[in-house]
Amino acid sequence: MKAQGKWLEEIMHTLVSLNGKGTLEEIYSTIEKRNMIDLDSYVDWKSQIRKHIYLHSSDCDIFKGSIGDEHDLFYPVEEKGKGYWGIRNFHQ
Structure with missing residues (x-):
């Protein structure tokens, strides 16, 4: 698997294990x-x-997709800059 896909897979797996949202510190750990x-x-x-979070969040300046498309995976749970991220449209 390409490195980019591996990072996304790990971030998604981690956030799912954290019930859809977590701090950057929790994600790193x-x-x-x-x-x-x-x-x-x-x-x-x-x-x-x-x-990889920023590239896949329409709330970030470096996002290249369209709001709500298949690349728009993450959102800041609190205001941007707090390091608390969630999976957009997360369902358990």
């Missing part, structure tokens, strides 16, 4: 514990997590 990505191969693996 869970991904680190799962050990499904070789984090040592990245200079700053935490920035990879943030980048």
Whole structure:
């Protein structure tokens, strides 16, 4: 699987395990514990997590899709900049 897909898969798995939302610290910790990505191969693996969340949230400036499309996966649970993210349209 390509690296981008692996990061998205890990972020989604983590947020699902956190009932659809979690802080960046919770996301980092869970991904680190799962050990499904070789984090040592990245200079700053935490920035990879943030980048993939931001690329897949219409609330962020770097989002390239359309609001509500299949790439619009995440939303800031509190105001943007608080580091608390959720899965858009999450259903258990």
